[in-house]
Amino acid sequence: MALKLPIFMDNHSTTPVDPRVLEAMLPYFTTDFGNAASRTHVFGWRAEEAVEQARGHVAALIGASAKEIVFTSGATESDNLAIKGAAWFHKGRGNHLITVETEHKAVLDSMKRLEKEGFQVTYLPVETDGRVNLGKLEAAITDKTLLVSIMLANNEIGVIQDLVAIGELIKRKNKLTLFHTDAVQGIGKVPFDVEAARVDLASLTAHKMYGPKGVGALYVRRKPRVRIDPIIDGGGHERGMRSGTLNVPGIVGFGMAAKIAKDEMAAEGMRLLALREKLRKEIQARLPETFVNGSLEHRLPGNLNISFGYVEGESLLMALKELAVSSGSACTSASLEPSYVLRALGIGEEMAHSSLRFGLGRFNTEEEVDHVVSTIVEKVERLRALSPLWEMFQDGVDLKSIQWEAGAHH
Amino acid sequence: MAYSEKVIEHYENPRNVGSLDKNDPNVGTGLVGAPACGDVMKLQLKIGDDGVIQDAKFKTFGCGSAIASSSLVTEWVKGMTVDQAMEVKNTKIAEELNLPPVKIHCSVLAEDAIKAAIADYKAKRAR
Ligand SMILES: Cc1ncc(COP(=O)(O)O)c(C=O)c1O
Numbered sequence: 001m002a003l004k005l006p007i008f009m010d011n012h013s014t015t016p017v018d019p020r021v022l023e024a025m026l027p028y029f030t031t032d033f034g035n036a037a038s039r040t041h042v043f044g045w046r047a048e049e050a051v052e053q054a055r056g057h058v059a060a061l062i063g064a065s066a067k068e069i070v071f072t073s074g075a076t077e078s079d080n081l082a083i084k085g086a087a088w089f090h091k092g093r094g095n096h097l098i099t100v101e102t103e104h105k106a107v108l109d110s111m112k113r114l115e116k117e118g119f120q121v122t123y124l125p126v127e128t129d130g131r132v133n134l135g136k137l138e139a140a141i142t143d144k145t146l147l148v149s150i151m152l153a154n155n156e157i158g159v160i161q162d163l164v165a166i167g168e169l170i171k172r173k174n175k176l177t178l179f180h181t182d183a184v185q186g187i188g189k190v191p192f193d194v195e196a197a198r199v200d201l202a203s204l205t206a207h208k209m210y211g212p213k214g215v216g217a218l219y220v221r222r223k224p225r226v227r228i229d230p231i232i233d234g235g236g237h238e239r240g241m242r243s244g245t246l247n248v249p250g251i252v253g254f255g256m257a258a259k260i261a262k263d264e265m266a267a268e269g270m271r272l273l274a275l276r277e278k279l280r281k282e283i284q285a286r287l288p289e290t291f292v293n294g295s296l297e298h299r300l301p302g303n304l305n306i307s308f309g310y311v312e313g314e315s316l317l318m319a320l321k322e323l324a325v326s327s328g329s330a331c332t333s334a335s336l337e338p339s340y341v342l343r344a345l346g347i348g349e350e351m352a353h354s355s356l357r358f359g360l361g362r363f364n365t366e367e368e369v370d371h372v373v374s375t376i377v378e379k380v381e382r383l384r385a386l387s388p389l390w391e392m393f394q395d396g397v398d399l400k401s402i403q404w405e406a407g408a409h410h
Numbered sequence: 411m412a413y414s415e416k417v418i419e420h421y422e423n424p425r426n427v428g429s430l431d432k433n434d435p436n437v438g439t440g441l442v443g444a445p446a447c448g449d450v451m452k453l454q455l456k457i458g459d460d461g462v463i464q465d466a467k468f469k470t471f472g473c474g475s476a477i478a479s480s481s482l483v484t485e486w487v488k489g490m491t492v493d494q495a496m497e498v499k500n501t502k503i504a505e506e507l508n509l510p511p512v513k514i515h516c517s518v519l520a521e522d523a524i525k526a527a528i529a530d531y532k533a534k535r536a537r
Contacts, residue, residue, distance in 0.1 A: 312448055314473040318413065318421060329448060329473075338448065350445035386427055386477065388452035388469040389445060404444030 054255025158303025
């Protein structure tokens, strides 16, 4: 097969829709277009049946029952619903929430909103490998703690948290404290079971697992029943937790994506791990001064987040115009700050500026990996030849000994 | 981010990359920016006894706009007198390269690099 450019290796940002998923969705745009809430005719019944089948597939993927799945517009909404919904419903019981510095903005900014309303939030740091320190978590949980939100796998560094140990700890310390996980990046990639991890609320999204954009779910435990306030009011769909006409084709696609993920996860995980390790080993063998950010052991099979010392990430991306990856460099974000996730690991800002994130997915091939390795090596070498920092490093200058003047934009 | 054609052109074919002997009394070296901020420019100017800039070399760690800004100023300052080079303004650099507002700091850094290199040269001469 001839190599097709550009190459997409940014599967943490989104994934293409699997053709099998698209095929399952198509009838629900045209012939079977009914509103799943229409109880009076066959159009509605067919739509409802399709939604319920999808609900079953999504539930099965995470070890839940179908009635525990609330469909949403995506994980941003699910995170908001879980965190705000739980805090609002249970505010009579306490005022404290716990999360982690490396969480997705949908979690962090929901927490910030609650802080403005008077809730107290603890932002736990992570260890240098990106994992939560269980001792610190245990110390943070009090009898006022309503909810702990800790993600399954990080979207930048792919680091997987030990949710089984975390769930056990939370319930031991305060059995009323709810456990929410943003499971978006790990779902369908690594095993995740709501019972094993004793999770009460879990956010999912279809578009990171080869389903369509704009559809997600919140798992809400039934036994014992977890209560949350809705954040969207209206017709009372999804057992009152999320009003609004259901996105039937999207949900059907999500269901098919979940079914495929369940069937193929084990084999796909092994294939992606082999590709990722090939990518990592060849880059590190051919380029000195490259550093993997976050735990290599506890990591999504398809993730590689790596810093190329003395090379700035955005200039590297510019050289890699036939390759779609992302960077923790400030220059690639609107805020002009380097990645807060990388900084939470304690790595220097210059290393955050020098990072690239690769997200390998279902449709990447070994041929693509080979091409990416040779391109990266060539471009990093070219940029190092242009880098005053690389020159100083080669001359044995300790960059930390230099008094840098702060740039004009800081 | 979309880059202007001129930025891409300088990025792909940077002019005057390299280093001059920093111990040469006729060479002024400017090192500006900071690794933590994501851009560092090293600009070196070789200045004749008549005050005319004979050669300019740069190395830059930074985004494409930072590389292009430094490449551009090495072209501009060659043949200028020291006094003329002191007059090179970041706004001209930004205009020539069509830099968007978030990249203006790259042109500021390039202007700073010229001034720092000249200051180094003058300090050497004063010794
Ligand atoms: C960890 C994590 N949580 C939440 C989201 C948001 O998901 P969505 O795009 O479905 O709103 C993303 C994706 O950007 C993510 O990676």
